[in-house]
Amino acid sequence: MNELLNKLKNGLIVSCQAFEDEPLHGSDTMAKMAVAAKMGGAVGLRGCWPNDIKAMKKATDLPIVGIYKVMDENTDVSRDIIITPTFETAKEIYDAGADIIALDCTKRRSSLETEKLIYKIKSELDVMIMADISTLEEGIDAAKFGVDIVSTTLSGYTKYSTQSSGPDYDLVQQLAEKIDKPINAEGRYWEPEQMIKAFECGAWMITIGSAITRPQLITKRFADRLNEYNTKGE
Numbered sequence: 001m002n003e004l005l006n007k008l009k010n011g012l013i014v015s016c017q018a019f020e021d022e023p024l025h026g027s028d029t030m031a032k033m034a035v036a037a038k039m040g041g042a043v044g045l046r047g048c049w050p051n052d053i054k055a056m057k058k059a060t061d062l063p064i065v066g067i068y069k070v071m072d073e074n075t076d077v078s079r080d081i082i083i084t085p086t087f088e089t090a091k092e093i094y095d096a097g098a099d100i101i102a103l104d105c106t107k108r109r110s111s112l113e114t115e116k117l118i119y120k121i122k123s124e125l126d127v128m129i130m131a132d133i134s135t136l137e138e139g140i141d142a143a144k145f146g147v148d149i150v151s152t153t154l155s156g157y158t159k160y161s162t163q164s165s166g167p168d169y170d171l172v173q174q175l176a177e178k179i180d181k182p183i184n185a186e187g188r189y190w191e192p193e194q195m196i197k198a199f200e201c202g203a204w205m206i207t208i209g210s211a212i213t214r215p216q217l218i219t220k221r222f223a224d225r226l227n228e229y230n231t232k233g234e
């Protein structure tokens with residue numbers, strides 16, 4: 001088994017990402033988040049854009065799953081491919097130091113295009129690929145096209161995938177049963193016990209983002225609960 005995959009086995013990857021409209025946006029802050037994640041016991045990181053990845057790489061020695069999100073004011077996140085959409089974006093994060101490149105492998109793009117992109121990355125860059133998918137069928141296809149890891153990242157974020165406010169355990173389980181590749185559980189994990197359930201469903205590793213690195217959402221979760229409590233008696 002590949003040495004990097006061994007390091008990630010049964011481990012926690014912390015996603016450190018903040019868009020321009022988020023209070024923690026900026027590479028310095030993401031690097032600090034990365035250090036905090038390492039102190040807390042993360043075995044890997046997920047980061048977005050070359051500058052953030054470079055800064056996180058400099059600040060820690062943890063392996064990085066790199067992505068490059070491309071979006072503008074016309075982007076519809078349920079319709080468009082935004083996670084590492086092209087070879088050029090993959091190459092940029094590879095040059096920045098990503099150890100694994102994650103890319104959208106949903107059927108929002110044709111299978112042929114996805115297959116070609118995977119082939120080009122595999123043949124020109126010495127890097128592992130994580131397929132961000134939303135359904136079992138997409139996971140099976142991505143595995144056939146030669147990715148190294150399949151991730152549930154986009155379940156709930158394509159129009160045709162299972163919509164849920166919590167993690168998609170069924171998808172983790174089905175992928176683990178049907179695909180002979182490590183499965184990364186990702187998306188809407190907020191509780192340690194949810195994470196354990198993902199491993200019981202067959203996950204190789206787990207990636208958690210918002211519940212650890214988006215303080216505005218962490219605060220909102222508490223504030224929402226408090227509002228609910230405060231309005232009950234009215």
Ligand SMILES: CC(=O)N[C@H](C=O)[C@@H](O)[C@H](O)[C@H](O)COP(=O)(O)O
Nearest residue numbers: 015153157187188189208209210211
């Ligand atoms: C759907 C999409 O674009 N997900 C992104 C992928 O990189 C990130 O915004 C998520 O934070 C990440 O997947 C981790 O998930 P969660 O934050 O739920 O733990």
